[in-house]
Amino acid sequence: MELMYTVNPGIEDIAADEISRELGGSISYELMSGHVYHVVENVDYEAFYRLRSINKVFTLIWKGIIGKGIEDLVLFSKSLSQILRERRIWEYVTPHTSFAVETERIGEHKFTSIDISRIIGELVIKVVEEVTGKKPKVNLRTPNTIVHAFVRQDKVFVGISLSGSRSLHRRGYRLYDHPAALKPTLAYAMLTLSGTRDKDLIVDPMCGGGTIPIEAAYIHEDSNIYCLDVNKRYVEVAEKNAFAAGVVYKITFDQWDARRIHEYNFPSNIDRVVSNPPYGIRYGDPRVIRRLYSSFLESLYKVLSDNGRVTLITTEYTFLNRLIEKLGYIKIHERIVQHGGLYPHIVVFTKK
Ligand SMILES: C[S@@+](CC[C@H](N)C(=O)[O-])C[C@H]1O[C@@H](n2cnc3c(N)ncnc32)[C@H](O)[C@@H]1O
Known part of the structure; x- marks a missing residue:
C-alpha cells in the first residue's frame, strides 16, 4: 500500500523516523515540503493513532506528471479521470458521504491550487455519478473524505484521506486554548x-x-x-x-x-x-x-x-x-x- 502523510513543513525527517518505527516499510521525503511517502505491505490502522508527528494520512492513488502550463491540464484531467475509475473512487466518495478537495502546490505554474481542486472535484463528481447514478455532496468544512493533491514542480500526488477530515494532531485535550498555542x-x-x-x-x-x-x-x-x-x-x-x-x-x-x-x-x-x-x-x-x-x-x-x-x-x-x-x-x-x-x-x- 502506498501512503502519503501531511506533516508540518520542517519536521518531515522526524515524522519519517516515527512512521518507520511504528509501521515499518520504506519512506521518502524532502525537507520543507510538508509531505512524507510511505510504502508498506500491511497497514496497522491502529498505529496511525499512535503517531505524534503527523497531521493527516492518505492512501496514494496516483503519482503522475501534471506539467506547468494551462495546456497541460487537459492531459492531467484525462489521466486522472482514468485513475479515478481504476481506483474505484466511488468506494471512498459515495453519494451518501461528503467530500472536499484540498491542493497544495510548490513551484512556478501557470495554474493555481484552486484550478486543480476544481478540476479534481468536478471529475470525482462525474465519475461517482456515472457509476452510482447519484452525485456526492461537497462539504468544505467537515467532509467525510478529503481528496488531497500535492503538486511539486511538474509532478502531482493524489491521495484519499484515511483519517477523515480530522487532523491527527488535534489530540482532543485542548479544552482551553492558549492564544499562542503550539502545534x-x-x-x-x-x-x-x-x-x-x-x-x-x-x-x-x-x-x-x-x-x-x-x-x-x-x-x-x-x-x-x-x-x-x-x-x-x-x-x-x-x-x-x-x-x-x-x-x-x-x-x-x-x-x-x-x-x-x-x-x-x-x-x-x-x-x-x-x-x-x-x-x-x-x-x-x-x-x-x-x-x-x-x-x-x-x-x-x-x-x-x-x-x-x-x-x-x-x-x-x-x-x-x-x-x-x-x-x-x-x-x-x-x-x-x-x-x-x-x-x-x-x-x-x-x-x-
Ligand atoms: C508562546 S506562549 C506558550 C504557548 C504554549 N507552548 C502552548 O502551546 O500553549 C509563551 C508563554 O510564555 C509565558 N511567559 C512570558 N513571560 C514569562 C516569564 N517571565 N516567565 C514565565 N512565563 C512567561 C506567557 O505567559 C505565555 O504563556
Missing part, C-alpha cells in the same frame, strides 16, 4: 530533537496551555515534568488540558517567572528545557522579548545540568544565537519549521 506535532518534534529520556527532569518554563509538557508526558512513562508559567491563568488552563489528556498526574504545575528559574525548588538540576517562549509582533516590543530571553537564559545556566539541553522555538533566532554564544552555551542543532504562517527556528543548545 502538538511541533512539540513532539522539539522533544525528539532535545533527546528527552525516561527519568529526565524536563521543564517548560513558559508552558502556556501546556502542549509541550503534555506531549512529554505521553512519550515518557517515568519522568519528572514541570509546566511553569508567569501567568496564573495559563497554569490553570494547562492543568485542565493535562487532565483532559489523562496525564495530569505526571506533571507539576506552578506559577513562576522564568527569569528566576534558578530560584525554583527543583529536586535536581534540569536535564531538558523544551519551550516555546513569546515571539513575534503579537507580543509587541522585541526589546522586551530580548530582555526576557537574556534574563531567562542567564538564570537557567545556574541550574542546567552539565549535559543538559535547551530546545527553543522562536523567530528571534538571530538574537538567540548571539545570546547563546555570549552566555557560554554551545549550539548543537538549528532548523526552520513552519508554524501558524511564520517560519520560526528550533534551536537546540547545551553548556560549553
Whole structure:
C-alpha cells in the first residue's frame, strides 16, 4: 500500500523516523515540503493513532506528471479521470458521504491550487455519478473524505484521506486554548530533537496551555515534568488540558517567572528545557522579548545540568544565537519549521 502523510513543513525527517518505527516499510521525503511517502505491505490502522508527528494520512492513488502550463491540464484531467475509475473512487466518495478537495502546490505554474481542486472535484463528481447514478455532496468544512493533491514542480500526488477530515494532531485535550498555542506535532518534534529520556527532569518554563509538557508526558512513562508559567491563568488552563489528556498526574504545575528559574525548588538540576517562549509582533516590543530571553537564559545556566539541553522555538533566532554564544552555551542543532504562517527556528543548545 502506498501512503502519503501531511506533516508540518520542517519536521518531515522526524515524522519519517516515527512512521518507520511504528509501521515499518520504506519512506521518502524532502525537507520543507510538508509531505512524507510511505510504502508498506500491511497497514496497522491502529498505529496511525499512535503517531505524534503527523497531521493527516492518505492512501496514494496516483503519482503522475501534471506539467506547468494551462495546456497541460487537459492531459492531467484525462489521466486522472482514468485513475479515478481504476481506483474505484466511488468506494471512498459515495453519494451518501461528503467530500472536499484540498491542493497544495510548490513551484512556478501557470495554474493555481484552486484550478486543480476544481478540476479534481468536478471529475470525482462525474465519475461517482456515472457509476452510482447519484452525485456526492461537497462539504468544505467537515467532509467525510478529503481528496488531497500535492503538486511539486511538474509532478502531482493524489491521495484519499484515511483519517477523515480530522487532523491527527488535534489530540482532543485542548479544552482551553492558549492564544499562542503550539502545534502538538511541533512539540513532539522539539522533544525528539532535545533527546528527552525516561527519568529526565524536563521543564517548560513558559508552558502556556501546556502542549509541550503534555506531549512529554505521553512519550515518557517515568519522568519528572514541570509546566511553569508567569501567568496564573495559563497554569490553570494547562492543568485542565493535562487532565483532559489523562496525564495530569505526571506533571507539576506552578506559577513562576522564568527569569528566576534558578530560584525554583527543583529536586535536581534540569536535564531538558523544551519551550516555546513569546515571539513575534503579537507580543509587541522585541526589546522586551530580548530582555526576557537574556534574563531567562542567564538564570537557567545556574541550574542546567552539565549535559543538559535547551530546545527553543522562536523567530528571534538571530538574537538567540548571539545570546547563546555570549552566555557560554554551545549550539548543537538549528532548523526552520513552519508554524501558524511564520517560519520560526528550533534551536537546540547545551553548556560549553
Ligand atoms: C508562546 S506562549 C506558550 C504557548 C504554549 N507552548 C502552548 O502551546 O500553549 C509563551 C508563554 O510564555 C509565558 N511567559 C512570558 N513571560 C514569562 C516569564 N517571565 N516567565 C514565565 N512565563 C512567561 C506567557 O505567559 C505565555 O504563556
